[in-house]
Each structure stands twice: as structure tokens, then as C-alpha cells.
Amino acid sequence: MGVFVNYACLFRLLLWANALTFITAVNIASDATELSGDRALNRPSSFISVPHAFQPDSFRQFLTLGLSDAFPEDMEGTENCLELLSIFGQRYVTLANCLVSYARPVKVCQNCYTDYNNFENIYKNISSDQSGPGNVSCQDSLLWSDRLMLLPSLYSGLRDIWESAACTNCLTAYQMNLSNETLNFLAKLNQSLICFDKYQQGNHSELCKKCKTAYKQLDELYSKMEGNKTLCIDIEDAMNMTRQLWSKNCSSPRKEMVPVIAVSSFMLFLPIIFYLSNYLHSEQKKRKLIHPKRAKSSHSLMNIQDKFS
């Protein structure tokens, strides 16, 4: 109990120091206030400091101690929230781990959806308004109680990644499973890749001939899915890689250079004929000049001047 009192005192000291620093900022700084402010600010920083090693148990113990020291009456509610916090931490780590390990080539959606679901569930639990035992909602204490708001920004970071990958398009409702279309595509993809592998060593033209049907089917399926908007990053990336592989081996050369150039130059030749024939055969448009009535200035001027003189 003595410890608690001690910490409570410290907490009050912190508030007081804050007020003081505020005053010093506004008023003239005196040595004494600055000193006490510094001392007071230093201590809470060591008191809030987060452990570097991510060890849930010790972490929890430490926090329990710290928080419950500060707010002895909220003990039970805090206990519950800290439980949630630690689960959040674990699931975050799992999901991040999964995402990183399937980053290249991208297979994020296929492999991480369960992790993502779990992660999302725990965040929902935290942010739901249900107050646990002890009548305290964890939403307030965990999510919004400080400037950093670490949990929401961690969550939104991963959620944004998930959304921009458009993984929902490849999953069934509620993201429980891979959708049938995706599975179908993956099967087709596999087929093509196996075929590519098989003829890789030999002649390229053989590869192009043998694998063409598989590749075309894959391409068609992809186009269809593109129309349906059922693409996610996994499929896009896989298709991209496959296409590059295919083009590297089997790009078709431009074989119709001559006719295209011939037709184009014929078209270019037309205006020359047109303008030339117009110039030679069309009659030139002439304009009739008209002479407006003008005063013969010198005469009349002389007359008028004569009259007046």
C-alpha cells in the first residue's frame, strides 16, 4: 500500500509539473521551476517506458503493476483489457509475419486470410462497446486514451494493406475460404507453369506450341475475372509473372511491316495528288474589286477654300 501512495503522489507531482511547465512557457522562466519540471518529467518517462523485448508475460506484469498502481479502483476492468491487449499483440505479430513471408511472389491473400480474420476479430472485440467486468469499456482505455493511439493506427495500417490487395475478391463471404473461382484460376495457373517447366530446357518454339492452349485458357479466364472484378493481388501478380515468362519466350515478331507501310504511304500519297490536281485543274477563285465613291479631295478642298477666301 505504501508503494501505491508513493506512486499516487508521483502522479500528482506530474500534473503539477505539467502545469508549471505550462506557466514557464508563458511566463518568464525561473531556474527553480525549470529544475523541478525537469525532475518531474524525467521520472514519469521512465515509469511509462515500454519494454523493448516483446515478451507478453513480463510486459503484462509490468503494465498491470503500473496501471493498477495508478488506478487502484479499476483493477478488474483493467485486467480484462490487458488480456485483450496481449492477444492483439500476438495476432498482430502472426499476421505481419505471414504477410512478410508471402510478399514475393505475392501470395498474401491465399495464405494469410485466417490470420487476418483473427486479427480483425480481436480488434473488433476491443473496440466493441461491451464493458467487461468492472463496468469499464476497453475501447476507451486501450484505444483512445493517449495521443499516440497506437492500436488504431496499427490496425488501420494492416487493414489498408488488406484492402488495397483486394483480397476480399478472392475469398468467399466473410473471408472464410478461398473462392471457387480463385481455386480454379490457381489450378489453371499451376497447369501452365508445369507446362512451362517441362519445355523450359528444350526448344522455345516447342514450348510456345505445346503450352499455348494452357496459356490461352489461363488468359481467357483472367480476362473473364477482370470483367467480373474478382481479381486480387495474388492473381494479378501471378498472371503478370506468367505473361512476362510467356512473352520472353514466345513474343511474336512484327511480320507485317511491308503491307502496313505500303497502305500508309499510299494514304500519304493521296493528298499530294489531290492538291496537285486541284492546283492544276481547278479554276482559281477571283475577286471583283469595287471602287468606292471618294471625294476628289484636292479639287473640292480647293473649291471650298476658294469660296471662303
Add this chain to the structure above:
Amino acid sequence: RLSTVDLEEDIDPVRSRPKEIPHNEKLLSLKYESLDYDNSENQLFLEEERRMSHMGFRCLEISRWVICGLIGVFTGLIACFIDIVVEKLAGVKYSVVKKNIEMFTEVGGLSISLLLWVVLNSAFVMVGAIIVTCFEPIAAGSGIPQIKCYLNGVKVPRVVRLKTLVVKVCGVICSVAGGLAVGKEGPMIHSGAVVAAGVSQGRSTSLKKDFKIFEYFRRDTEKRDFVSAGAAAGVSAAFGAPVGGVLFSLEEGASFWNQMLTWRIFFASMISTFTLNLVLSVYHNKTTELSSPGLINFGTFDLECVQYSLYEIPLFICMGAIGGLLGALFNLLNYWLTIFRIRYVHRPCLQVMEAMMVAAVTASVSFAMIYLSNDCKPLKMDNSEEYPLQVAQWLSERWSGNSAARQFVYSWVRVGQGGASPSLVFGVVSAFQLFCADGEYNAMATTFFNTPERSVRSLFHNPRGTYNLLTLGFFTLTYFFLACWTYGLMVSAGVFIPSLLIGAAWGRLFGVLLPNKTFIKPIWADPGKYALMGAAAQLGGIVRMTLSLTVILVEATGNVTYGFPIMLVLMTAKIVGDYFIEGLYDIHIKLQSVPFLHWEAPATSHWLTAREVMSSPVTCFNQLEKVGTIMDFLSNTATNHNGFPVIVQATFGMTCLFLLCGLILRSQLIVLLKHKVFVERAHSRLHQRKLQLKDFRDAYPRFPPIQSIHVSQDERECMMDLSEFMNPTPYTVPQETSLPRVFKLFRALGLRHLVVVDDVNKVVGLVTRKDLARYHMGKHGLEELHLAQM
């Protein structure tokens, strides 16, 4: 009874024979007349004003506002219509051609796809050219020169008719869908002007429908004000630039401005852009997002990229100079071409053939360029998904180190929101695989195989590395010549977008070249910025607009930060370009032989006096004139005069003089003859209704020709009293007035006739617009233009 100023008439035989010369720029055509901007304050007018209550004047003011609102709404709707139809037609065409190309890439026979493209383009353009040449030739071109003339005070025949509007709109759709190097922005200005002229009259003479509203506005004065509002609304709908529209009207037609008129015009512009925005947002199923204010959407530049540094200003000025040079070259080539066209390609069938040929060549050149281009870029991101906005923002935040990626995402989001369907717009980045390997797209195709607006946008916003140097270089070169060749064809189409496109291409080239040559930090050399400056420079070098163009570009990009560099660029382009040749619109005005009055009289013309300038002798009528005399003079085809001084006999002691007492117009005389307002009849039939100003308005603007009026032999002997109908206080000047002084009166008051009198108020001559417009500064000092019959 007829009095002419008696000067000896010795017409020498050489001059009397009409001389024929080939068409050139130093001619003035007789077919153009002036608008009657000056109000005739005759007795009828004064009576009507007396009868009108205070409330009546308030109603007039309100109806002016209503008309401006209607102008805005209709202009916006027309813009929507053009936009949607072009989008549909071009979409269908491109998908057909693309499918065909894809099909033939597999099996061979690509020349068939080439021919398909050529035939499709030519067919569209043929329709467009036929309706223009056969129904309304005045609808050809962008229409901006014509509107400029109209606002200057020249009555261009048939320019603001409903038929012209219909032909213009259909013609634009055809030529843009036909893949010509043209834009639909210039014609919007013309369309807006026609709408204004139609709406403000409350009737359509073509459809023979009179709504009996807005009758007060049936005169040139009011109509011209509304037409300037319509032109502003057109600009505003085309570029989403309401302030730019107002300034365009101000720059092109501003002799008669006051604060209320400006405010009303601004109202019309705003309504127009809002209508377009609203209708397009409904069309694209985004009713609440008003995000497409103009036909062309340059897209907003990402705020991070808008910054320009002080060291870049010399670069911008340099680009302005390049733009001026290229613009001058463009104008010069087009000038030669236009003269050739006027002289040799003047038969309608030849004109249609020429337009089709241009379309065919455009298509085949584009195809060849795409085919021969090796500029294949890997697809960066798939276009199929329409990601929500926040994701893209998030992506760009994450990629903040990578400005290219960032800009890429931004442009993409913006375009996606911008109204057009995302797959089509984003298609510029990915859809055109054409002859590239799978998973890659053809960069050349993104510029050629697209509507010009989209190409401009992709040049502005695509990240560095989207196009390689060769692509941009070839594109600039071919498009420059294609656009130059296209402008002046008998199709309705504008030059704004092609100019922007050429400029954007070489500007981007400039931006891409920079970091290779110098050691500038790469973040400065964001090629999109240079593309914008290049576009401004090229457009400024071609059309030479100043204030309004700056504001239009600033508004269209939604970016005030670039105001200063754009202004610098446009100034430089204008200075450099003016050194060589005039602006494109001025060239075309000159080639059409329009008596156009510039802002100032030509320099070094002060020694010319009204006596040298005026036409003389003048046909005058007596205040009480015989009908037969009037009939004879009006039906004389050799003289096509429009204003006749009215004189009255005065006796000073022994001498008897004919002094000026008013001015009457041909149109007024025709109405008087039609209603047979003769002195004898008034005596015999007292109950006859008195002629009112309304009768003159009903006949406006198409007064019947004199040939349609029949006067019996008896009636020829009757007398007409003109005193009630003539303008009793016409503007007059003494003979010694200098040309610049006369010019200023014409320009500032919008005069049509200026009577030259001697010191006892006897008529000596008459100055009209053509008398003034014939003087211009040539290479060898002051030159005189010839009048010609066309």
C-alpha cells in the same frame, strides 16, 4: 428633289471596269455589314419610353437576368450532349478497331484493321463535312473568329442562327468521333453565342415560332450584349472556367462594358458550368459529386507537385519562346494552306473529299506510328479494379518518397472520379497492349489511340517514364502537322485541344530531357508540370490570347500557384509570336475579308482626315420624300447603302441650303414602305393604326428585301414623312477630324454611320466601318485594303 453633294463625277474608264484579282488577305468583303449598336432615339422610341412605367423597367432588368440564366442552362446542356455523344461514338469506334487489331495480330492481315480504321474515320468525317458544306458553311472551323467579329460589331451573315447551331453541334460530334486532330471546345463558344442570340429574342425565325416574350430585346444593342454572355457561357462550359469565360468576352468584344453587364455575364457562365457539372454527374451516377465542371478536365495537380522554384522561371520563359516560335510556324503554314484552299479548293465536293482525306491520313499515320513504336512499358497496376478513394490516398501517402508513384495514383484517382468511366480513362495507362508483349502496353498508342482530351490528361499526369523520348518527339512532330493541316477544313472543330496536345507533348519532352542534361534535382523536373507549361506556350503562340487564356488555364487546372508561370509563358509566347505573324484567329478574320476594327487606329495615321476617309457623294433623302425616289434608290443593286442622311431645306437670305437633320436606316425605310406609311394615306384614313416601335422589332433581324415590297404606280407619287422615324441626332464630325479620332468614336460608341458635315451642317460625306477598316499597318507603312465583291 434628290440632293447629292455636287462634286464632279469624272470616272476614268480604267477604274470603272471591275478588276479581278486572286483572293488575298488585303481585301474587304462587301457582304459584311455593321451591327446597329447605336440606339436610334426617334419619336417612336421616346413615346414608348414615356409609356413605360417604372415597374416596366424593373421587369426588363429581371428578364435580362432570366435570359442569362437560360443561356447558361442551355449552353451547359449542349455541352453535355456533345460530350456524351462523342464519348459513346468514340468508345464504340475504338473498341471495334481494337478488337479487330487484336484479332488480326494473331492471324496476320493487319492492313485490314488499318483500312477499317481509315474507313470508320472517313465515314464520320464525311458526314460532318457534308452537313457543313451543304447546309451551313459558316459553321465550319472553331467559330471563334466569327464570334470575335460579331462582338466587334460586324454582322456576319447567318452566324447566330438555329440552323448554324444544329450543324455546328452535329459537325463537332462527327469530326471528334472521326479522330481528326481537333477539339470540341472552340465550337462550344460559338454554340453558346447562338444560344444566347436565340434565347434573348424569345422566338425562332427558322422554326417560325414566336413566344411573344422578350420583345424589348429585339435589337442589335441588346442582342450583342447577350451574345457576349453566351460566348462566356460557352468558354465556361468548355473549360470549366467561368471567370475565364467572362474575361474572354471582355478581351474579345469589350467596347461596351459596365459593372452590371459583367456581373450578368458571370452569372451566365457560372450557371453554364454548374449545369454541365450537374447533368454529367447524374449521367455518371454520381449525383452528389459535382466534379466535372468542363468538357475538358485537366485534372488537378497534386499539391506536392505544384511547387515550382525560382530557378525554373527562366526555363518557363524559354519554353514560352519556343511556344511562340512553333505557334508562328503553325500560323504561317496554316495561312498558306488557307489561301490555297480559298483559291483552289472551293467547290463543296472537293471540300468534303479533302476532309475525308485528312481523316484517312490521320488514321493511317497514327496506325503506322503505333505499329512501328517499340515503346512498350510494363503494366504498373491493373485497371480492372475501381479502388475506393481512400486506398489510393493511402497508397500515395505510403509512397511519399516516390513522387512518380504518388502522382500516378493521384492522377488515377482523380480521373476515376472525374466523371468518365474509369476503365476507359485508365485505359490510357494499360488497356492498349496492341503490339506489345502480354503484360505490357504501348505508350505510343496511349497518345494516338485516344480522344485528344484524354491524351492531354495523360501527358499532364502520367508519371515520369511513361513515355520515352522518341515517342514524344514523333508524336509532337506528326500531331503538329496534322493539326495544322486540319484547321481550316470544312468541318466544325476547334484548335484549342490540338494546340494543348502538341504543347503538352513537347513540354513533356522538355521536362524529360532536363535532368539528363543538367544536374537539377529530379523532384523539380516533374514532367507533368513542363507539359502544362508547354501546352500553355503552344496555345498562346497560336491563338495569342493573353489575360483570358491565363485565367482559363489556371481555372482548368484548378491551381492558382501556376498563375504566375503561366502568365510569363503566355506573355513570352505572344511577344515572340507577334514578331513573326499574327494570331491564328486574326489571320482567318483577315482572310475572310472582314472589316474588323482593332483596338486602336493604325499608328501614323493622324495625318488622314475624315475628308480622305469618307465616302462621298452621299445619297440623302429629304425629310418629306417621294416614295418613288426611295424605292428607286433602295432597289438599285449597285449601291448597297444602309444609312441615309435626312436633310431639310433651309434658306439663309438669298441662299438655299440643304442641311442635315437626321439619319434613317435602310431597314427602317423598308418597314415604312411595307406598312405604307404615306402622308396621303394618313390623311385619308385617320383610323389607321399608328406605326409603333414594335413593328420594327417584329421585322428584326431579317428585314424583307426591297424586291419583295410592291408599290403601285399611284403610290409612287405619294410622299413619306421621315421626321418621326429617323434618328434626329446622328453623330457628326467636321471634315478636318483625324482618322484616329473618328476611329475612337466608332470603336467606343459602336457606330455604324458617321456623317461628315461642313461648318454650316451640310452633308459632305459618310464614314462607315469599311472606310475605317481599310487602313492597316503593312510592311511598308500604312496600306489600304481593296473592297471586293464575293
